[in-house]
Amino acid sequence: MHADELKQVHAELRDRLFHAGLLIPSGVDGLYGRNATFEAVVRAVDEQACLLGVDEQPEVVEFPPFLPRATFDRIGYLQTFPQLAGTVFSFTGGDREHAALVRQLEAGEEYADALSQTEITLVPACCYPVYPAATGALPLGGRVFELKTYCFRHEPSVDPMRMLAFRQREHVKLGTPDQVQEWRARWFERVPKLFSELGIDVTTEVANDAFFGRAGRFMASAQLEQELKFEFRIPVYGEEHPTACASLNYHQAHFGELFDIRGDDGAEAHSSCVGFGLERCAVALFARHGTDIESWPRAVRSRLWP
């Protein structure tokens, strides 16, 4: 499909979800409300994604969808994914500056110059807040976390599989290279099995993150070559245009070094995470089985609501 044709297909699915009341338009592409049925599917997928890792006895923690700028900058997000980053600006002036801001607002003018950057950024991947919280020596065998939060990535699109704001459920393993690789190996089996039981075709593919610009192309090919990222892709728009609904990432010692996390061997910890895009999983299910969940195949319903 050409880009124009694909955009048309994206808009058709989005409009079908609007029409069924599952998504609620906000006026901005990629930002939608969700009705109770959509949420019930998100919740059910989320519960099944949690159950997949329950035998690892994860520490369950929740972070808000905001990250200290100091953490964001230490991770280097603006170096690698500046085009996706969201940072928070606020007004910090007094009465006089506010009067000027109000004049700009009333005149319908841009007012960015009245705002200043805060110490806060938006969480682009649900596991980021956990690494600074894990600084220090890991216990024997490492640590496993289960996390969920809203993520923000600035990629406006009519594609309902690509929202600006979406929830991720992640499991994260921190430990020695062996511990992390063993953990990762288990997830290669678990994720496709779940999707397949939900009646969804999925392929597992070596992948790269959307690193920015010319320098980013080298990082992407290194990531591919070392097989650090795998995506579980669903052909919502046909075999040629599959979308990643989950991914399995091996960070080697990246976060261990950045946040001084040490494995039970005393060396810098390795880490790996598996993340589910919950809205993507839900949209994929509606695209596959229809917008009326009452008419979904019995096997799918009983897998989601056992």
Added chain:
Amino acid sequence: MHADELKQVHAELRDRLFHAGLLIPSGVDGLYGRNATFEAVVRAVDEQACLLGVDEQPEVVEFPPFLPRATFDRIGYLQTFPQLAGTVFSFTGGDREHAALVRQLEAGEEYADALSQTEITLVPACCYPVYPAATGALPLGGRVFELKTYCFRHEPSVDPMRMLAFRQREHVKLGTPDQVQEWRARWFERVPKLFSELGIDVTTEVANDAFFGRAGRFMASAQLEQELKFEFRIPVYGEEHPTACASLNYHQAHFGELFDIRGDDGAEAHSSCVGFGLERCAVALFARHGTDIESWPRAVRSRLWP
């Protein structure tokens, strides 16, 4: 208590919650992770707050913690609460601009000038996204919504009752003035009854929002005089310094006019909302009954986990 003394008391409670592992520091005041026990209390309070309004048969919808800037500006948030507002800035340059940004980052310089304002702002109150979604004629009797999302207010504080990012559960009524006032009257009873059953002292007080600056003082006194806002306050830091854990707000035709919502009488709809600050409720419970939920009074436990 003097301000310094109060700040000390705030820090003591926060440190007690850190020490018990209920909150996880992020390095920024007001931004914390939460462990599974804290989340269990949040979830239980939330469920009870939902049950209070279940007889109204609300439409359950969920919006992400982001709002279109067009909606934010139409509501006039920067006119009234600029000091609390959060807006999203992103990087939209090319390779050359990125190289300059990376130089700023590596030199540890401010880089706000490399970012530009997006079409997105942060949700400061959980009901805001619902009004533009309700444009048009309401059905007979009006509409009731049940909503939850993360809210952001830029008020950094060591007080764990005042987070930068927190979840609100809200019920919202849209209808004729009579319908809305009847609905509001029911909540005056419901909210204090729940808190009291949770072993928490609560007072119901006429209140005003934190309108900004000199002009804001007039808005605040008008709001007080017309009794448009009531807060349900809990004396976590003593009777003299209670904190609002829930509030009941009557907007008259404010949102009906802004978003062209009409009641079943054809006139601009009135609206009212009741909101629970879920983290505040949880912190108030830990402050009142201790950080070990196993030792909470039996009546409180069975009210939260029936």
